Amino acid sequence: MQIKKLMAGISLAGLLLLGGCSNNKKADNDSDVKHVGVLQVVQHPSLDKAYKGFKKGLKEEGYVEGKNLKIDYQNAQNNQDNLKSMSEKLVNEKSDLMLGIATPAAQSLANASQDIPIVVTAVTDLKAAKLVKSDAKPGKNVTGTTDMVSIERQIKLLLSIVPKAKTVGIMYNAGESNSKIQADLATAVLKKAGVKVLIKTANSTNDVQQVTETLASKVDGIFVPTDNTFDSAADVVGKVVKEKKVPLVASSVDQVKTGGLASIGIDYELLGEQTGKMAAKILAGKAKPADMPVEKAHDMKLVVNKKMAKALGIDPKSIKAPK
Template sequence: MHIRKLVTGITMTGLLLLGGCSSKQGGSKSAVKHVGILQVVQHPSLDKAYKGFKEGLKEGGYTEGKNLKLDYQNAQNSQDNLKSMSEKLVNEKSDLILGIATPAAQSLANTTQDIPLVVTAVTDLKAAKLVKSDAKPGRNVTGTTDMVSIDKQINLLLSIVPKAKTIGVMYNAGEANSKIQADMAIAALKKAGVKIVVKTANTTNDVQQVTEALAGKVQGIYVPTDNTFASAAAIIGKVVKEKKVPLVAGSVDQVKTGGLATIGIDYELLGKQTGKMAAKILDGKAKPQDMPVEKAENLKLVVNKEMAKALGIDPKSIKAPK
């Protein structure tokens, strides 16, 4: 009887030890991780960032339906939705949350200082008060920036319209990321000695009118990676095609939809980078406060050949400035 109890006790102890080992092995990826996603609005660049994020998580060992549960929320550019959806994801005690674009990232960061938060499609994390510095975030937030060389994009536009006397800049002044880029673009244009006309729009409903008003006054247009204008890229494309005005955009996807060219980011690849960062956090191998903010690994020249032909420009003549 005593022997049987002893054997049973040893067996139970062994099972408890094994169970304890299993629960501590974050890298075993056996437990289902809950990841919340908040996207500010639906448009191709941000949709691709989310798609890439899932690819990055999968490469890191987390697959939806197996050991990963995703809760995707899209605020459709509504501040009220951003607030309520942020609270929902935080209250659900997600293991990690993704913020896609600056407004979503800021809303989440204002809602939780505890849950690990990764962000993507954010131009300047420090300026947005998301991190203390890109090198050492110092809080529960890290991620990837979509900042590219605005100077190169402006030089690209000026190389397409070398005789231009006036260049237009369009953006939503209410988007912090857009204002940063627009200010840089304006500074580069001033340095180049051209006249600048600036137009802003707060909603997608205003974009067509703003574009039509600007296109009649300029020989070229620059639009940064702006969520409001990206959401209306097709409308913008129709106007600039009719007015025969070349448009360089900050986003590759906006060029494909309604612009002429850019030196920009593949948002799917940027999202993938972010997903790999998130996987390391879920593994317990890294903490957001210690993970440097990452830049896009690959930039590329993208030319919309159909738009070029409609504008009477040889697509092969568009080259990336050195």
């Protein structure tokens, strides 16, 4: 009996030892996996594509989900309380790096941690959002890509489509600092061109239809900056401007594809891909956010919604990108 007990004890000890080795091996493997926390402010095509591109950029640099990369994706659905709690969650999980998609998400992550590396995308002005000290030398734990486009070119595009325009409308969510920056720039360009400006704002997607209907009945053309609220309701905007026969130029390519006429805008998937490659350098220890200049989109292109053009009685081929 004692021999059996002794043998059983030896077997148990052996199993425990093997188990310990297995756990150590797992721990070693886990240490090779990079944990990335992602916070997106709301779900709509442009931001979804930015996230898709981000993962593609990481993959191209050798970071693959399920292999050496784990992503914790959080979507706040445009709720401020969600932004705060989700940011804290990603920080508490000790992410190796965090991604903020759109200005509110980026600011929430930056407020939650001054230590964990953060990259951002779909943010118009990182300095104005107090995310970096300067675009050339961020100086903090945050860097990334800006979706700022040439507002002057967008307005020139709109005025080339409606050259006799006397009044141009601008609509956006005043609660989004990135949108206001672009709206102010557009206003200045229009006034310089001698065009009257009429501004309408929406606090949520519930207000978009009424705002668009009111504005479209009073103007010769409409400009919409990159704006999460109006991007989320692009189909609603499209129905109204088509019915009112009002040309709409937007900074977002996806807004145009869904409910606008034209844009010299950004492909958010490509912008996200740029961001992913920046993140890969940080994860590999080749760079730090403080020293990585903020990057602009590599490619800007003219996008024309041909169906919308025909519905407005405009020849799509007549729309050209101004210099």
